[in-house]
Amino acid sequence: MQSLQLRNSRQIFGKKxxxxxxxxxxxxxxxxxxxxxxFIELGHLMCVDALDRDESCxxxxxxxxxxxxxxxxxxxxxxxxxxxxxxxxxxxxxxxxQLDFExxxxxxxxxx
Amino acid sequence: xxFTLHIWRQKNTQSDGSFVTYEISDIDSxxxxxxxxxxxxxxxxxxxxxxxxxxxxxxxxxCGTCSLxxxxxxxxxxxxxxxxxxxxxxxxxxxxxxxxxxxxKSFPIVxxxxxxREAFDRIIQSGGFISVSVGSAPEANSQLVNKDDADCAFDxxxxxxxxxxxxxxxxxxxxxxxxxxxxxxxxxxQGKIESKKRAERMxxxxxxxxxxxxxxxxxxxxxxxxxxSVSNIAAMNNLL
Numbered sequence: 001m002q003s004l005q006l007r008n009s010r011q012i013f014g015k016k017x018x019x020x021x022x023x024x025x026x027x028x029x030x031x032x033x034x035x036x037x038x039f040i041e042l043g044h045l046m047c048v049d050a051l052d053r054d055e056s057c058x059x060x061x062x063x064x065x066x067x068x069x070x071x072x073x074x075x076x077x078x079x080x081x082x083x084x085x086x087x088x089x090x091x092x093x094x095x096x097x098q099l100d101f102e103x104x105x106x107x108x109x110x111x112x
Numbered sequence: 113x114x115f116t117l118h119i120w121r122q123k124n125t126q127s128d129g130s131f132v133t134y135e136i137s138d139i140d141s142x143x144x145x146x147x148x149x150x151x152x153x154x155x156x157x158x159x160x161x162x163x164x165x166x167x168x169x170x171x172x173x174x175c176g177t178c179s180l181x182x183x184x185x186x187x188x189x190x191x192x193x194x195x196x197x198x199x200x201x202x203x204x205x206x207x208x209x210x211x212x213x214x215x216x217k218s219f220p221i222v223x224x225x226x227x228x229r230e231a232f233d234r235i236i237q238s239g240g241f242i243s244v245s246v247g248s249a250p251e252a253n254s255q256l257v258n259k260d261d262a263d264c265a266f267d268x269x270x271x272x273x274x275x276x277x278x279x280x281x282x283x284x285x286x287x288x289x290x291x292x293x294x295x296x297x298x299x300x301x302q303g304k305i306e307s308k309k310r311a312e313r314m315x316x317x318x319x320x321x322x323x324x325x326x327x328x329x330x331x332x333x334x335x336x337x338x339x340x341s342v343s344n345i346a347a348m349n350n351l352l
Contacts, residue, residue, distance in 0.1 A: 021162040025124050026223040029153075029163050 006044045013040055045085050048092055055079050069112060076106050113139040113200055117152065119164055120212045125220045131210070145188070145198035146171060146178065149211075166225040171196040173337065176272030179279070180225055181212040186276035186335045194274065194337040214275050216284035218322045231321040232273050235290060238317035239310050242303030255301050265299035268292045270338040277332035277340075283324030288332040290318045291348035292340050298351065311351040 013036070021027040056065040056072035057079070065073040086093040114137040122129025136152050143151070146168050153163040169177035178195040182188040183206070188198045203209065211225065219227040257265075271292035278286050294311045297303045303310070319325075326345055333342045 018157060018160070020157050020160055026165060026226065028165050029157065 006047050010037070010040045010044060013037060041087075045087075045092055049083050049085060052083070052094065053079055069110070071108075071110060074106070074108075080106075113137075113141055113204070114207070115139065115148075115200075115203070116208045118208070118210045119225070121164070121224050122213075122221050124223055129221065129224075139200050141199070141201040141204065143200045144171070144196065145180075145182070145200065145202075146196050148200055164225065165223040167227075168196055173197045174272060176274035179214045179227060179274065179276075181214065181279055183210050186214065186279040187274070187337050191334075192337060192339050194272075197337075214279035216275075216278045216281075216323070218284065218286070219275060219278065227275075229273070229275050231323070232275065232286070232289065234321065235286070235314055235317045236273075236293065238313045239293065239297075240306070240313065242297070242310075243305045244302055257300060261299045265296055268296040268299070268340065268344055271296070271336075271340055272338060274337060276335045276337060278323065280331040280335045281324065282329055282331070283327055284322075285326050285332075286318050286321070286323040287326035287345045287348070288336065288340055288342065290314050291344035294348050294351065295344045298347070308351060311348060315348070315352070 017033055017036075019027075019030050019033050021029055023030065050060060050062075053060060054062075054065065055075035055078070056062050057074050058072070061072060065075075067073045081096040081098045084095040084097060086095060114135070117134045117136060118131045119134060120129050121132045134152060136148065136155070139148050139151065146166070149164060149166055156163050167177050167179055169175045171178075173194040173196060176194070178187075180187070180195045182195070182198075187193060187195045188202070190198060190202055213219075213221050213225045214227045214229075216227075218231045219229055221227050269292075271289060273289060275286075275289070277288035278284050281287075294314055297310065298307055328342075330342050333340060
């Protein structure tokens, strides 16, 4: 649902953006608009990833995944991977790059 | 602050350009010169008009991308600054500003105030490579550089390749730029082997690009945002 709203923001941007000048000449306004569109797309992917990752880990902090002590509640079993999202017009495709800890195993990090 | 701006507008390299006058008001004195132009562009977008194209990148005087001849002075009248380091408080006594691109045949206008400075890139490329022994990293103290030489090399190395020297020169000569680049390496032990060859190649390329010769007007060093001295040109000529 939230993801859909985000996707709409990209469409709204595409419809409401005002780009002056023409496409045949050097056009800095068009260049800037393209960059903003890229950032919206990147922001969208980051949100999709954040919603997909049902845990708290480092800077990815979700209020619903906090231990009682207030520490981040990691889920290494299900989310011990790096997510690489493939662009698609319809829905971004997830590719998982599994993290393999050979020598030092992840442990619970306690700040208390 | 309110200003009347006369800005050079030119559709593309082939077309003729002309000055177009714009009125701009409510400019804060702490607005930078380029932010003032941003503000003008925002107003132009609101009106559905084509924005004024101008070059910029770092906006902190280190990249050499911004240009602009302001009231006849490349990078404005203020000494040792690039256009992006100018603030509107520097123009407190002026109401009218004339803004033009770098004017030199070797710097064709892309659009409005933006020019192509690829000729500079080709000069740098013609400088080519330097000969050094490859292999393990050399011991830092094995090649001593005299402090005076290091300082001189650094002074030349501060050139950001903006092209103001060309824009102000009555001959559109790139001598100060080329000399700065040549002397930067000339002072250091690395690349000594091809020193003369490198200087020749870069000077030939400069001439091929259509830049004029130095005729000792010395305007270049007065507008250089990095205050590179014309003594670099004398040193370059000594190499030939």
